Amino acid sequence: MTLILALDFGGTKLAAALVNVGSRKWLRYERRLSPVGANASTDLEIMRSLIYSLLEDAKPAAIGVSFGGPVDASTGTVRLSHHVAGWENIPLKGLLEEEFGVSVGVDNDANVAALGEHRFGAGQGYDSLFYITVSTGVGGGWILNGQPWRGAGGMAGEIGHIVVDPSGPVCLCGKRGCVERLASGPYMAQNVREILENEPQRRGGFRDGEILRGLAGDDLTLLTGQLVSEAAAAGDDLAKEVLHKAAWALGVGIGNVANLMNPQRFVLGGGVTKAGEDFWRVVRQVARETALPEVDFEIVPAVLGDDAPLWGGVAIASM
Amino acid sequence: MTLILALDFGGTKLAAALVNVGSRKWLRYERRLSPVGANASTDLEIMRSLIYSLLEDAKPAAIGVSFGGPVDASTGTVRLSHHVAGWENIPLKGLLEEEFGVSVGVDNDANVAALGEHRFGAGQGYDSLFYITVSTGVGGGWILNGQPWRGAGGMAGEIGHIVVDPSGPVCLCGKRGCVERLASGPYMAQNVREILENEPQRRGGFRDGEILRGLAGDDLTLLTGQLVSEAAAAGDDLAKEVLHKAAWALGVGIGNVANLMNPQRFVLGGGVTKAGEDFWRVVRQVARETALPEVDFEIVPAVLGDDAPLWGGVAIASM
Known part of the structure; x- marks a missing residue:
């Protein structure tokens, strides 16, 4: 029995899992939230306790992080x-x-998740794919010729910071109209908040921001990307507009990447991609319009969900 | 003596060259313009005559096209x-x-030129580079891990058709604000022509279009990308504005590509890149501002000029 240990140091959570080589099911699995005020030492301590709890007296053959x-x-x-x-x-x-x-x-989460989806998920059997996570941030990981492509300095995959609208709003990175600035969950929430605050005339209609305000309990600081998605699904026009813009930004980004690298597949994961059919329809349509007609590709949902980095850890440990 | 034959079927010209393996100098070299009304048959006939004239009675060990x-x-x-x-x-x-x-x-000219610069030019010793030609069109070719990356369907490298300004002018491909629409020679000429035709008040000043009109002999249909560059160098403000926009588009494109793929080098060739120091300064500055601070890269001129596809042919024949 050969055991692989996979570890996931997320920004807000820590996870560890143990699997038998060749198995597609976790033998044991532990997940813990990172405490408020966590630092590297506390995260490492929590992870050590998860590991020892998982391993009991066993010893893994390799560890992927x-x-x-x-x-x-x-x-x-x-x-x-x-x-x-x-x-x-x-x-x-x-x-x-x-x-x-x-x-x-050890590798960064986007590269590891790309590898996980490639080896165990939506990318199985595809030699070239770009994995994109659309969540609190927007990032990506490459598989080319069946192997991770990390870039000369390990920085490849930053689709979140390619510019799709040079007259768009200012991103934390300093540029305007980055994919992340338009499509990440927190920025979608900020976008509806700013419209509600700056265009009070839009607060009137039931379908134009009222559903959003209801979901946030009238405290706009509580708005999240997920609430924007829920409000859009419930028919709120303002939420639909902001979600549509997010899907547009992602679609332009994907179409540009298709023209540039021509991978077989785009695999999309992260909370924002659970926003529903409308979101996916716009992403696919805009990407198709942005790519040249001769450039073929598919855009599919990730299948490993929050476990993609752990399964990627298994793949890394087996390399 | 092992001979390699390299052939270049350009859109408007045909070239063939013969080299000894290992040599950096052509043994013999022929170049011919494609006649008006040329088709595949006439181009093939002309190329055959070039080849037989080059080879005399020798036989090459391999041919790269x-x-x-x-x-x-x-x-x-x-x-x-x-x-x-x-x-x-x-x-x-x-x-x-x-x-x-x-x-x-046989491969397309951008991929072959990329290989030429990688093996014999500005990309020697670099494992990852993106070669960009800015000429009548804008195209690119990838070297990753020291090998060409062509994409799943052979379409990778189309930086000319990534969108950098969604509210920009309409490109032949149907989209707005592609890199090619702003930075190719013919489109630069079209851009100054349209401004001169649609904003007659700009025709007044000596430095605002007059140098351009002088160079075109008052027949605006004769404007070319090269004349725009010359007028900009001579101080024509309108030409400088259009050339600056071209450099901006290219810089945004390069910065986006740097974030996405993180190659070591960008190698730029083609007529438009001969536009002078101002052009290069803007390209480099905008690319640097568009890329994340952690993403390192260099932007350097191609060194093989019009011979890059032929030297790439030598590389292909030797693979």
């Missing part, structure tokens, strides 16, 4: 986390190899 | 030419192999 932030995959060193303090230059691979005495592979 | 249009590189079949009639589904590799009895490789 997904990290929610930039990683130097060649050395397995975390560069930093945008969500949790203290991760600067932590040699995560080295720490785990020393403690558990087995080989460890 | 650059074709100015979509090619199925796996079979060496031309899909079509956008410039010359009759090239639909011509099995160019098969025809040449039958006639010359040696192995032949």
Whole structure:
């Protein structure tokens, strides 16, 4: 019995899972929220307790790790986390190899999730794919010739920060109209909030923001991307407009990527992609219109959900 | 003495060259303009005469071919030419192999030029690069892991048709604000022509269109991308504005590609890139602003000029 241990250091949650080589079902699985005020040390401590609880007395043959932030995959060193303090230059691979005495592979979550979907999910049998996660951020991971493509400095896949509307709103990165600025959950919530605050005349109609306000309990700071999706599904025109713009941005981004790299498949995961048929219809239509007619591709939903980074960890550990 | 024969079927010109394996200098070289009203048959006849004139009685060990249009590189079949009639589904590799009895490789000009610059030019020693030609069209070719990346259907590299300004002018492809629509030579000429025709008040100033009109001999239909560059260099504000917009479009495109693929180098060739220091400064600055701060890259001029496809042909023949 050969065991693989997969770890997922997300921005807000920690997960670990154990699987028998060749199996498609977790043997054991643990998930924990990162506490408020977490730092690298507390996250590492929690993860260690998850690991020992999973392993009992067993020893894994290898460990594969997904990290929610930039990683130097060649050395397995975390560069930093945008969500949790203290991760600067932590040699995560080295720490785990020393403690558990087995080989460890570490990469960033988008690359690892891409590998997970490629090996165990919506990308099985496809040599070239681009995995895109649309969630609190927008990121991506490449599989080309059946292998991860990380870029010369490990920075490939940043579809969230390609510009699709140079006259659009300003993104945290400083540019205008990035895909992430229009399509991430928090930015969708911000967009409806700004319209409701700045265009009070739009607050009147039942179908134009009222459903949104109802869902947020009149406290606009409570709006989330998910509430925007729910309001759109319930017929709120303002929510539909903002969600449509998100789908448009993603569609332009995907069409541009198709022209540039011509992969077989785009695999889309993350909370925002659960927004329903209308969202998917716009993404697919705009991507098709943006790509040249000779460029073929499919856009399909990810199938591994929140477990994609863990399954990618299994793939990394088996490489 | 092992001879390699390289052929370049451009849209308006035909070229052939012969080289000793390992040499960086052509042994013999022939170039001919494609006649007005050329079709696939006449181009093939002219190329045959060039080849026999080059070869004299020698026999090459292999032949590498650059074709100015979509090619199925796996079979060496031309899909079509956008410039010359009759090239639909011509099995160019098969025809040449039958006639010359040696192995032949065929690919489209952007991919072949990328390979040429990688093996013999500005991309030597770089594992990942994107070659961009900015000329009558805007196209690109990838080298990743030291090998061409052609895409699942051979369509990768179409940076000319990624959208950088969704409210920009309409491109032949049907979309608005493609890189090619703003940065190709003919479209730059069209852009100044339209401004001169539609904004007659701009015709007054010496520095605002007058230099352009002088260069075109008052016949605006004679304007070219090169004349726009010359007028900009001579201080014509209108020409500078249009050239600046072209450089901006190219810079946004390059920055987006850097975020997405993180290659080491961008190698830029084609007539428009000879527009001078101002053009290059804007391209580099906008690309740097568009890419995330963590994404490193260089933008350098191609060094093989019009011979890049021929040197790429040598590389293909040696693969």
